[in-house]
Amino acid sequence: MSHPPNYFFIQLFSVPRQCHITLQTFMVLLVLCRSCVFAGNGTKACKLIHESQSERKVLDRLEPLVNKNFTFDQTEGEDSYTYVFQLCGDAGGVPQAGAIQVNKKDKKIKKIGLYTLTKAVGGSDWVMLIYDGGDKYDHHCSQKNRTAMVMISCDKNVDMGNFKVILEDREREHDCFYLFELDSSAVCPAVQSQLSAGSIILIIGFCLMAVYLIGGFLYQRLIVRAKGMEQFPNYAFWVEVGNLTADGCDFVCRSKNREASPGSRGVTTEPLEEEPEERDDHLLPM
Numbered sequence: 001m002s003h004p005p006n007y008f009f010i011q012l013f014s015v016p017r018q019c020h021i022t023l024q025t026f027m028v029l030l031v032l033c034r035s036c037v038f039a040g041n042g043t044k045a046c047k048l049i050h051e052s053q054s055e056r057k058v059l060d061r062l063e064p065l066v067n068k069n070f071t072f073d074q075t076e077g078e079d080s081y082t083y084v085f086q087l088c089g090d091a092g093g094v095p096q097a098g099a100i101q102v103n104k105k106d107k108k109i110k111k112i113g114l115y116t117l118t119k120a121v122g123g124s125d126w127v128m129l130i131y132d133g134g135d136k137y138d139h140h141c142s143q144k145n146r147t148a149m150v151m152i153s154c155d156k157n158v159d160m161g162n163f164k165v166i167l168e169d170r171e172r173e174h175d176c177f178y179l180f181e182l183d184s185s186a187v188c189p190a191v192q193s194q195l196s197a198g199s200i201i202l203i204i205g206f207c208l209m210a211v212y213l214i215g216g217f218l219y220q221r222l223i224v225r226a227k228g229m230e231q232f233p234n235y236a237f238w239v240e241v242g243n244l245t246a247d248g249c250d251f252v253c254r255s256k257n258r259e260a261s262p263g264s265r266g267v268t269t270e271p272l273e274e275e276p277e278e279r280d281d282h283l284l285p286m
Helices: 007-013 017-045 053-060 197-223 235-253
Strands: 069-076 079-086 097-103 109-122 126-133 148-154 163-169 177-184
Touching: 017 053, 053 109, 069 163, 079 163, 079 177, 097 148, 097 177
Parallel strands: 148 177
Antiparallel strands: 069 079, 079 097, 097 109, 109 126, 126 148, 163 177
């Protein structure tokens, strides 16, 4: 049995409405899954021109800045532009573009650099991110490709600071570039502990002493049912230690003989002469 040419077309659209809803749901889930996959790549979405572990480590430091668009508006005479930058992602939704320039008048978009052609250089508190392979100049820089250079500097006070354009150097024959600036705490060096070994030992000692005092006090009060000074842990032992310490201090600090020598009293060692006995016989009555 033959069918007209449009038979299968009619049959396609005669599928029940529930199937169309299921198909739409599937397409939405597919788009979401695709977005999750690309979002999960992080800095790995950036393709280095020359793959190396050192540059990859520099990119890993910028992981907190992934999937965020940074914009800056600039006016040059009668021209107004909006610059958009994204780390290892489509800036402004433009595929493979890490940085773009949007002309506000005619809405024309120019790719300044591609994150599929990336270079990364870093120091202790800064990272220079370079996107090559942008759109070619029309009249400047020998019609070479544009390049975006983003200087990301350390600022501990902000997670993501203001993004701005510093300059566009296009008056040379080769290697023209756009220079951008961004402050972020993501590139700040990790704060190292300033405590010395002695300080750590003292802190541990004070902690142990606090545990001993608090735990002993609770034990004496709640278990032993002690009262007054007896609640102090090992009270008899510490009293004895205090007495021994006082005795030692007395022995060291007061080591002189307590009985002064006769010379110190000003008394001679010679025996005293006996005084003549006074006779009082004449006072008796005869």
